Amino acid sequence: MARAFQTRLAPPYLKQVRLRDDVAIDRARYPFNLPLFRDDDFQLRFDRAITIIVGENGVGKSTLLEGIAAIAGFDQAGGGPGYRPLDHSEALEHNGDRLQDVLRASWLPKVGQGWFFRAESFFSVARYLDRAALDAGALPPDFLSYSHGEGFLRFFEERCARPGIFLFDEPESALSPRRQFAFVKLLRTIAAAGKAQVILATHSPILMATPGAALFSMTRAGIDPIGLHDTDHYRLYREFILDPAGTVDAMSHD
Numbered sequence: 001m002a003r004a005f006q007t008r009l010a011p012p013y014l015k016q017v018r019l020r021d022d023v024a025i026d027r028a029r030y031p032f033n034l035p036l037f038r039d040d041d042f043q044l045r046f047d048r049a050i051t052i053i054v055g056e057n058g059v060g061k062s063t064l065l066e067g068i069a070a071i072a073g074f075d076q077a078g079g080g081p082g083y084r085p086l087d088h089s090e091a092l093e094h095n096g097d098r099l100q101d102v103l104r105a106s107w108l109p110k111v112g113q114g115w116f117f118r119a120e121s122f123f124s125v126a127r128y129l130d131r132a133a134l135d136a137g138a139l140p141p142d143f144l145s146y147s148h149g150e151g152f153l154r155f156f157e158e159r160c161a162r163p164g165i166f167l168f169d170e171p172e173s174a175l176s177p178r179r180q181f182a183f184v185k186l187l188r189t190i191a192a193a194g195k196a197q198v199i200l201a202t203h204s205p206i207l208m209a210t211p212g213a214a215l216f217s218m219t220r221a222g223i224d225p226i227g228l229h230d231t232d233h234y235r236l237y238r239e240f241i242l243d244p245a246g247t248v249d250a251m252s253h254d
Ligand SMILES: Nc1ncnc2c1ncn2[C@@H]1O[C@H](COP(=O)(O)OP(=O)(O)OP(=O)(O)O)[C@@H](O)[C@H]1O
Pocket: 030, 034, 055, 056, 057, 058, 059, 060, 061, 062, 063, 064, 093, 094, 095
């Protein structure tokens, strides 16, 4: 088993990702046709243990996370070091590998421990971990015998107690609002322990409100710091809570 990563340095360990200036990219093709990479000077700096990226569907959050996962050495379909799903045939097409070649990452120190969490691959990951434990003669973690949301949370709790870098793509997707607060609690525990860096993409205003996290908005114009109250998600939910019928009517009209 790989030796646990140890450092006295505080997170964030990944300090920055930016486009390399010594490789040509083809902006006619995905992923370099994304607005994010329109300018040569794309860069994202991390200065907190927890970074949260918000943005409209299709703006490129998952693609960027895939690129960072590839840089960290994690499987594109979700996973961590040493984890290789047995069957990639049903995996969605993932293209973070292409980004890996054109992004320059600054680490201090370089971290190879952690996990790339994607909701869509949770079941195959959980099955794999059960199988791997059984093969090793150990007790399987059995995340699937819980409800979807409970299994997710147990998995988060178990994995994130370890040091490393943790990437989450829309972790809220299986979680009720109450459980999303439980997830924020977990993020706070991680930040307080000072042994792990988290980068996550979310549509949940609850997760966006994680105290002490750096919040970025990804739009067609680029990626910039934003306050919770200025996000579209917060504004729209606020309108909805204040006037559910009126907001639904206004937003779902032809
Ligand atoms: N393999 C691919 N080939 C071509 N285009 C792709 C590919 N994968 C994703 N895209 C496109 O790239 C854009 C960004 O997708 P991405 O999944 O990164 O967005 P996102 O911000 O994570 O969206 P969401 O909030 O819906 O998860 C989308 O328009 C998507 O259709």
